[in-house]
Amino acid sequence: MGKSTGFLEFQRLSEASLPVAERVRNYKEFVLHLSDEEAKVQGARCMDCGIPFCNNGCPVNNIIPDFNDLVFRQDWKQAIDVLHSTNNFPEFTGRICxxxxxxxxxxxxxxxxVGIKSIEHAIIDKAWENGWVVPQPPAQKTGKKVAVVGSGPAGMAAAQQLARAGHDVTVFEKNSRIGGLLRYGIPDFKMEKSHIDRRVEQMQAEGVTFRTGVQVGPLPEGSPVHSDGTTVVSPDQLKAEFDAVILAGGAEQxxxxxxxxxxLxxxxxxxxxxxxQNRVVAGDAVPGQIMATGKHVVVIGGGDTGSDCVGTSNRHxxxxxxxxELMPQPPEAENKPLVWPYWPIKLRTSSSHEEGCERDWAIATKExxxxxxxxxxxxxxxxxxxDGRxxxxxxxxxxxxADLVxxxxxxxxxxxSIIDSFGVEKDGRGNAKxxxxxxxxxxxxxxxxxxxGDMRRGQSLVVWxxxxxxxxxxxxxxxxxGTTTLPR
Known part of the structure; x- marks a missing residue:
């Protein structure tokens, strides 16, 4: 590493955020990425630890010590190349992972x-600012056609990799915009949707075709158009037209x-x-929108989705x-010798909680x-x-x-419906097996x-x-x- 004693000399520095009073007035991102000098110092904290457990802790196996060292040396161009070698969309993970x-x-x-996430955020933002993120069209086409059903992060990653391998890829999305739960489930104040839009532009330049407003599933009687106006494509049509089909929809139940x-x-x-709210921010008209304005809101569930409801309610x-939350309150800090290097159960306070929220644990709803x-x-x-009961x-x-629950x-x-319409076996949790x-x-x-993605493993993280x-x-x-050069 460039600074072998950096972890002894420098303290962790978290990314700065706009004041609460300012950020709750809109739906824009409010976390500010590190400056070049701040990122350099944080990169210097990465130890020459011999076995980088962070690599295995990361689901996409980012080569973290390498890009930390490159940022310390201010070689940003090489840093984004290393980051992109394992992660198609670090602007997503650098914000919401x-x-x-x-x-x-x-x-x-x-x-x-080490503030790995903040360093990743700084790398990809600098790469976009400097025009280093460019289309990578294939040198030659294979003549093979692949359909990807679902345009969330799993579908987008699969589509981009296959297009770069030379296949003709078509992504089918039932909504009017690409992104799946990444677009419609993550509030804009956590990740603005322009990040998705520019990746879509990159992928189109690489040869990916996106078809929005298309529902894949059993055809309705008498018309290939669903009652909500979306076009319906049957599984038999996809299997007949394409050489392979990937089901990459989200966990929506x-x-x-x-x-x-x-x-009630x-x-x-x-x-x-x-x-x-995401549709409204995008400029869509949403008649009868559910609003929290002036209401006493109760959010049942203590995870990230509940936190997003808190942040959106505050902005309303x-x-x-x-x-x-039904479970008891977790400890303020984990027992590190017991749980490291695994994901610990501990109290986590999100930026939405900091904006205003009363929290409680070990409570069940009766009525x-x-x-x-x-x-x-x-x-x-x-x-x-x-005893677990x-x-x-x-x-x-x-x-x-409560006026809104x-x-x-x-x-x-x-x-x-989509799994059954293809005749795909399901596992014990209802996912595609x-x-x-x-x-x-x-x-x-x-x-x-x-x-x-979620279609196979159930509800999970964007990075997974x-x-x-x-x-x-x-x-x-x-x-x-019969062979492949694509990385794992």
Whole structure:
């Protein structure tokens, strides 16, 4: 490493953010990437640790010590080349990845981890600013055609890799814009959608064709147009027209909460609420948009989706926001000698929480109470966990004022209709069944049909989607050509 004693000399520096009062007035990104000098100092903290556990902690196996050293030496052009060798879209991961690489950092054993995510963010932003991110069209075409169903990070990664290998790739997306849950599930204040748009332009220049407003599934009777206006393409059409098909849709089936009063107006899934605001930011008209303005909002679920609901509600101008979680409150800090280098369970406070939110843990929902068909209160009870089993605490019931309830308890599986329409076998969790070991990785039981991302593994991280898209592309290239030069 360029500065062998840097981890002893320099402290971790987190990226700066705009003040809360300023950022909640709009939906723009508010995290500021490091300056060149700041990034250099943070890169200097990377140890010559011998075994870089960060590489394995990162699902796409980013070559982290190398680009840290290159940033320390201010060789930014080489740094983006190293970063792009494993990650198609570092502007996505540099903004919204929770950074499992940092949890695995050797320095994290007894100190603050290297700020790997902030360095990645700085590298890709500088690459775009300097025009280093350019189309990479193939030297020659193979004449093979591949259909990718779903345009989230898994579908985009698979499509880009296969196009660069010389195949003719068509991406099918049911929505009017490319990006899948990356576009419609991630608020713009965490990642502005211009980052997706310029990657789409790059991929089009590389030969990828995008078809939006197309639903893949069983044809409706009498017309190839769905009731919502989208064109419908059947699985048989895709299998007949293309040499391979990749199912790369997202995990879209949210976990429900079947308690009394669930039918009341004002109780919504988070993924009914968040995409609407993203569409409004994009300039779409959304009649009857779900708004938190002036309302007492209760968010049920303590994960990232719940946090996104908190941030969006604050920007709407909610009167109050309460978020609670069924599990007990995690510790402020993890027991590092016990859990390193694995992802630890510890209290995580997001930027949305900092903007204003009351949080609580070990609470279960008993009932939604309403008047005139609209929710007005949530009845809760405290719970205790003993031997892995949940027990209600007697006498702990309480009522929370609620004009809007957002269910953000995770997702259970991809849409069953598309999996079933292809005749693909499902695993025990309702995902498309496909192995990642041995021969035929990512291949389903249906000839020339593959699955990757949330469609195969269930709800997961953007970085895992990119990894699976890349690996699936390699397997498809091997299937089509009998050999492949695409990286794992």
């Amino acid at each position: 929770p950074a499992p690489c940092e949890a695995a950092c050797t320095l994290n054993i007894n100190s603050d981890a 949210p976990r429900d909460l079947p308690v009394p009063g669930r039918e 107006a004002g109780v919504h899934f988070a993924m009914d609420f968040l995409p609407q 101008g909610a009167a109050s926001v309460v978020q609670f 939604f109470i309403g008047e005139n068909g609209k929710v007005t209160q949530v009845k809760t009870v405290r719970v205790e966990w003993k 949940m027990q209600e605490v007697a006498g702990s019931e309480q009522l929370l004022k 957002l269910l953000a308890m995770g997702f259970v599986s991809p849409a069953a 496909a192995t990642t070991d041995g021969e035929g990785c990512y291949a389903t039981n249906v000839a020339k049909v593959f699955a990757a 989607a990119i990894r699976e898209g890349r690996q699936c592309a390699r397997e498809v290239d091997q299937f089509l050509m």
